Amino acid sequence: MVEAMVKKPIVKALEGDKAVTEAIRQINPDVMAAYPVTPQTEIVMEFAELVAEGLVDTEYIRVESEHAAMSSCIGAASAGARAMTATCGPGLALMWETLWVTSGLRCPIVMAVVNRSLSAPLNILTDQTDMMGSRDSGWVQIYAENHQEVYDNFIQAVRIAEHPDVMLPIMCGHAGFVLGHTLGRVEVLPDEVVRKFVGEYKPLYSILDIEHPKTIGAYDHWDYFFEHRRQLFEAINNVLRVIPEIAQEYGKISGRYYGLVESYRLDDAEVAILIIGSGAGACREAVDAMRQKGVKAGMLKVRCFRPFPADEIVKALKGKKAVAAMDRCECFGGEGGPLFIEACSAFFNRGLPMKMIDYFYGLGGRDTVPSEFCDIFRELFQIAETDKIKPPLVRYLAVRE
Amino acid sequence: MAIKLKEISNQEEKIAPGHRACHGCPETIIVRQVLHAIMAMGKPVVTASPTGCLEVCTSPYPQTAWRVPWIHNAFENVSSTLAAVWTTYRHFIKLGKMEDRDIKFVVFGGDGATYDIGLQFISGVIERGQHIIYICLNNEAYMNTGIQRSAATPLGAWTTTSPVGKVIPGKTEHRKNMVGMMAANGAPYAAQAAPHAWRDLMTKVQKAASIEGPSYIDVISPCPRGWRFPTDETIYLSRLAVETCMWPLYEVEYGKYRITSRPTEKKPVIDYLKAQRRFEHLFLPENKHIIDEIQRKVDEDWERLQKLAEMD
Numbered sequence: 022m023v024e025a026m027v028k029k030p031i032v033k034a035l036e037g038d039k040a041v042t043e044a045i046r047q048i049n050p051d052v053m054a055a056y057p058v059t060p061q062t063e064i065v066m067e068f069a070e071l072v073a074e075g076l077v078d079t080e081y082i083r084v085e086s087e088h089a090a091m092s093s094c095i096g097a098a099s100a101g102a103r104a105m106t107a108t109c110g111p112g113l114a115l116m117w118e119t120l121w122v123t124s125g126l127r128c129p130i131v132m133a134v135v136n137r138s139l140s141a142p143l144n145i146l147t148d149q150t151d152m153m154g155s156r157d158s159g160w161v162q163i164y165a166e167n168h169q170e171v172y173d174n175f176i177q178a179v180r181i182a183e184h185p186d187v188m189l190p191i192m193c194g195h196a197g198f199v200l201g202h203t204l205g206r207v208e209v210l211p212d213e214v215v216r217k218f219v220g221e222y223k224p225l226y227s228i229l230d231i232e233h234p235k236t237i238g239a240y241d242h243w244d245y246f247f248e249h250r251r252q253l254f255e256a257i258n259n260v261l262r263v264i265p266e267i268a269q270e271y272g273k274i275s276g277r278y279y280g281l282v283e284s285y286r287l288d289d290a291e292v293a294i295l296i297i298g299s300g301a302g303a304c305r306e307a308v309d310a311m312r313q314k315g316v317k318a319g320m321l322k323v324r325c326f327r328p329f330p331a332d333e334i335v336k337a338l339k340g341k342k343a344v345a346a347m348d349r350c351e352c353f354g355g356e357g358g359p360l361f362i363e364a365c366s367a368f369f370n371r372g373l374p375m376k377m378i379d380y381f382y383g384l385g386g387r388d389t390v391p392s393e394f395c396d397i398f399r400e401l402f403q404i405a406e407t408d409k410i411k412p413p414l415v416r417y418l419a420v421r422e
Numbered sequence: 423m424a425i426k427l428k429e430i431s432n433q434e435e436k437i438a439p440g441h442r443a444c445h446g447c448p449e450t451i452i453v454r455q456v457l458h459a460i461m462a463m464g465k466p467v468v469t470a471s472p473t474g475c476l477e478v479c480t481s482p483y484p485q486t487a488w489r490v491p492w493i494h495n496a497f498e499n500v501s502s503t504l505a506a507v508w509t510t511y512r513h514f515i516k517l518g519k520m521e522d523r524d525i526k527f528v529v530f531g532g533d534g535a536t537y538d539i540g541l542q543f544i545s546g547v548i549e550r551g552q553h554i555i556y557i558c559l560n561n562e563a564y565m566n567t568g569i570q571r572s573a574a575t576p577l578g579a580w581t582t583t584s585p586v587g588k589v590i591p592g593k594t595e596h597r598k599n600m601v602g603m604m605a606a607n608g609a610p611y612a613a614q615a616a617p618h619a620w621r622d623l624m625t626k627v628q629k630a631a632s633i634e635g636p637s638y639i640d641v642i643s644p645c646p647r648g649w650r651f652p653t654d655e656t657i658y659l660s661r662l663a664v665e666t667c668m669w670p671l672y673e674v675e676y677g678k679y680r681i682t683s684r685p686t687e688k689k690p691v692i693d694y695l696k697a698q699r700r701f702e703h704l705f706l707p708e709n710k711h712i713i714d715e716i717q718r719k720v721d722e723d724w725e726r727l728q729k730l731a732e733m734d
Binding site for chain 2: 051052054078080082083084085086088089092093094095096097099100101102104118119122126228229230231234235236237238239240241242245
């Protein structure tokens with residue numbers, strides 16, 4: 022059932038973190054278990070107020086650590102609850118063990134991750150090292166570029182996670198401080214529209230079903246572990262089909278349509294930047310600036326990183342003369358950052374040539390400005406003209422060396 | 423309520439035979455005692471275990487020994503996991519989605535998962551007043567992974583991580599006072615129990631199940647493999663632990679201590695130590711002071727416990 026699109030949008034000025042809380046309020050989940058950590062604290066504080074004012078029915082478990090937050094979500098989900106949490110950086114790192122339990126037990130938990138770097142040196146500002154570090158844990162991962170997407174992603178995430186062909190947890194990333202603590206224009210949907218869109222969660226089974234006792238979390242030896250993991254692999258790949266379906270449905274009620282990736286002035290572009298998250302904002306400006314000079318630059322933003330939309334990326338970038346992948350995370354000792362490595366692999370595996378370089382950028386909250394993206398575009402044109410990549414393949418953007 | 427053996431013997435077994443516990447292991451005996459005690463109250467039960475001996479010996483996929491709902495999450499987080507199940511249950515009752523059948527939520531966790539890695543999680547659950555009954559199956563070391571010392575391992579015991587060498591004769595520290603910690607943490611009910619004293623144990627379980635709020639019962643679980651004794655002496659060791667006051671049977675109800683069973687004659691700890699080869703090195707002349715220290719600590723703790731029990 023599809024609702025007619027809301028005629029008069031409700032426009033609010035919301036901080037990115039508040040956009041998450043607003044979405045959670047509207048979804049009204051059964052259980053929220055969370056622990057405060059900068060810069061996610063806004064979410065748990067605002068949510069505590071909603072609970073204190075009686076504006077949600079949610080049971081709010083104020084746990085003593087992020088590990089306990091995810092452990093509680095797993096317990097709640099196993100009992101048939103729609104369970105949520107929010108964290109960032111070190112909190113996500115502390116949860117790491119249970120991330121795998123969550124996906125392995127097929128708990129469709131929704132988590133907001135306010136992207137933050139990992140220590141040391143201690144740094145509370147944004148980059149994507151936290152989520153990228155857990156990219157292979159069986160969680161679906163989507164990232165927001167702006168405040169509107171923070172809100173829209175979180176609502177769609179419920180449907181993606183709970184889809185019968187998926188039944189996997191999902192993290193929705195947005196940049197700490199840059200989006201989390203700044204005000205942005207957000208069109209919100211009416212409460213009843215959101216509630217109807219997410220619907221009621223109907224779990225396949227519950228540990229509270231005492232008439233039909235279930236053993237949840239049995240241990241596997243070599244004889245079954247591999248098969249169970251293979252099922253998870255199938256499930257997460259279904260997300261590549263499910264996300265566009267859900268997005269289509271969401272577009273009909275909101276007027277905002279999302280895909281696995283989003284192109285910006287890419288069709289006739291000769292060179293392109295491949296990017297994830299809030300950095301895409303400055304990159305768009307750079308594209309516009311280049312275009313004003315008559316230079317054919319474009320951008321491809323990856324919204325869903327897990328599962329990796331390789332076909333969509335290749336389709337969008339095929340034929341470009343050079344591409345720069347932007348990795349806002351650390352990947353010490355690797356052949357580049359995760360976005361670069363996977364994009365290269367996508368082209369290689371399809372037998373297609375692509376001149377691609379990698380930039381590590383914006384680590385620990387370092388701002389990246391349009392002029393720096395313009396420099397990258399100029400570099401890409403040089404590669405296109407000379408047909409050569411001057412080493413190194415993997416670079417650090419605007420770092421003092 | 424009175425425990426009637428005849429009635430209990432007619433109750434269905436909720437943990438199936440054919441599990442993979444070691445010969446002589448008391449863990450499934452204790453689980454049966456606990457489940458029977460709650461079933462005798464006519465209450466349904468939902469259970470959970472952290473990673474450990476009981477978990478691996480009852481849930482090798484595609485088999486399960488559990489005839490009641492059971493969940494395993496990871497090693498340290500069983501308290502939070504089951505507590506959230508309880509929270510969800512209360513929520514569903516509040517929303518009218520579920521009937522209130524007074525389900526009891528029981529954790530069966532080993533001492534490693536309880537005294538060491540899971541301590542923070544239990545503490546959090548007690549502080550939040552989430553209503554679970556935590557049963558610690560205390561075999562005094564990480565037996566599942568091959569007898570490594572835990573904070574529940576007694577002074578002087580040999581384990582694979584407190585080996586007996588030329589310089590160090592086994593574990594050099596006393597164990598934690600877990601029941602005291604749980605009571606101080608605010609658990610309305612905390613107790614120590616032992617499987618040979620089955621009526622005492624089951625009464626404690628029923629008390630824990632009747633009280634509002636989280637409860638903790640620490641059950642000594644003599645392990646033939648780890649303690650190095652013959653597999654037919656499990657219950658004998660459980661009894662000796664109590665008779666020597668190595669493991670007094672007591673409870674703390676809303677802060678009030680009560681000794682639930684006193685040994686008629688307090689035996690020397692040496693009787694208990696000599697029955698287990700994990701302590702055999704203590705009988706070398708140069709290690710006599712360790713036995714003396716164990717006896718001193720047992721006497722001191724027993725005195726203290728009696729004084730606490732006398733207080734109003």
